[in-house]
Amino acid sequence: MTEHIEISEMDKQIVRLLQGEFPLVAEPYKALAAEIGITEEELLDRIAVLREEKKIRKMGAVLRHREVGFTANVLCVWDVPDAQVDEVARRMAEHPRVSHCYDRNRTPDWRYNLYTMIHGFSRAECEDIADELAAASGIAERCMLYTKKEWKKTSMRYFTE
Structure with missing residues (x-):
């Protein structure tokens, strides 16, 4: 209820x-x-x-990354030892080109448990940023999923009646 x-x-x-x-x-x-x-x-x-009162959880800016010139965007997923997820996530989230950083449960066919959204001016720059994150965290195992098409860029809106 x-x-x-x-x-x-x-x-x-x-x-x-x-x-x-x-x-x-x-x-x-x-x-x-x-x-x-x-x-x-x-x-x-x-x-x-x-x-x-937990009626609002957060306030944050929405980066319209294409409008500011970021043409390469990649969801970089990481295989992080479970005991290190919080520490590694904090470190990765501090990078100025990481707009999102969150953990997800692993599944039998998907070993990645930490997700970062990286924005750059080229794919090469995104790769360099991922290399920086890997070096700073000691986590090398990753998969990079590049944005092909942006489907939605709106947030939920409340009390619009």
Whole structure:
């Protein structure tokens, strides 16, 4: 049975704001707050409460990699000893050209358990980045799955009614 969680109209407005375009100004939260008639401090306080209550999990930027010139993208999957996954993932996630880093369960026919999305200006550059990650982590066993076509570049949107 799913637990029903109440969310106020103000919190819905805040979620709508946060899933939209982030203003590129000196005080972006102040600009967002003004859109719904509250102060920057009120907005930041409500965001903190929403996170504490686990009503929102994260906020992050979506890199439109092609728009900034990255023409080569590769999902690099790694065979990492299970006991080292957290440490290796932290190290790999710190690389500025890695936009995603997450672990997955192995299956009988797929031994890879750590996935990194690498962005570069060429396949050769992606290979060099993967080599850097391998050297820094001590993990060599990998498979590189290059992007052929981008199918979706949108995130889930809530309270759009």
